[in-house]
Amino acid sequence: GAVVSQHPSWVICKSGTSVKIECRSLDFQATTMFWYRQFPKQSLMLMATSNEGSKATYEQGVEKDKFLINHASLTLSTLTVTSAHPEDSSFYICSARDAASGSDEQYFGPGTRLTVT
Amino acid sequence: GQNIDQPTEMTATEGAIVQINCTYQTSGFNGLFWYQQHAGEAPTFLSYNVLDGLEEKGRFSSFLSRSKGYSYLLLKELQMKDSASYLCAVRGTGGFKTIFGAGTRLFVKA
Numbered sequence: 001g002a003v004v005s006q007h008p009s010w011v012i013c014k015s016g017t018s019v020k021i022e023c024r025s026l027d028f029q030a031t032t033m034f035w036y037r038q039f040p041k042q043s044l045m046l047m048a049t050s051n052e053g054s055k056a057t058y059e060q061g062v063e064k065d066k067f068l069i070n071h072a073s074l075t076l077s078t079l080t081v082t083s084a085h086p087e088d089s090s091f092y093i094c095s096a097r098d099a100a101s102g103s104d105e106q107y108f109g110p111g112t113r114l115t116v117t
Numbered sequence: 118g119q120n121i122d123q124p125t126e127m128t129a130t131e132g133a134i135v136q137i138n139c140t141y142q143t144s145g146f147n148g149l150f151w152y153q154q155h156a157g158e159a160p161t162f163l164s165y166n167v168l169d170g171l172e173e174k175g176r177f178s179s180f181l182s183r184s185k186g187y188s189y190l191l192l193k194e195l196q197m198k199d200s201a202s203y204l205c206a207v208r209g210t211g212g213f214k215t216i217f218g219a220g221t222r223l224f225v226k227a
Binding site: 042 | 157158159202
């Protein structure tokens with residue numbers, strides 16, 4: 001099956017700094033990727049839809065200036081958490097759909113655990 | 118608005134059968150997914166239903182009724198490793214955006 005990777009798998013940063021998380025589709029091209037956030041014992045909350053070559057679409061309540069998304073190629077989307085605060089500590093997961101395969105399955109990356117101190 | 122409801126927790130015995138229900142109200146519908154998620158890991162795909170009826174895949178089956186906004190995931194011959202959270206997710210129309218329910222934590226006991 002299709003593989004999605006994320007880097008880093010975990011990161012600790014100080015409050016006020018910025019952190020970039022990469023999401024890559026390893027063996028397929030993804031015109032659309034999705035970014036989710038998951039707090040402990042809660043479900044995945046969709047943050048934004050990342051579209052290759054265009055601006056991301058953010059969900060209501062998600063600050064686009066704080067969570068910068070760039071989808072510069074068909075295999076890479078990045079999420080940058082700017083001016084991170086402890087409340088941004090969470091599990092960030094990306095997913096992608098292999099449109100060319102005709103499959104409706106959404107492939108998830110392994111997630112990035114962010115801790116802001 | 119969009120709303121996906123599933124029970125918070127369930128407990129079942131090893132070797133038994135358990136059914137996890139999911140009801141949804143969404144502005145559009147383009148398929149319903151079930152995912153399994155172990156603590157600290159990303160979700161893994163279990164099933165996808167877009168038409169009414171039952172889809173069977175080994176020990177796992179998923180049912181959908183679009184008119185009732187209802188789905189269930191059936192797990193047979195439960196194993197200890199099935200202890201996990203099970204997420205019901207609905208894909209809307211346009212853009213393939215998928216919204217997740219809060220998840221059902223399943224505990225399998227010996």
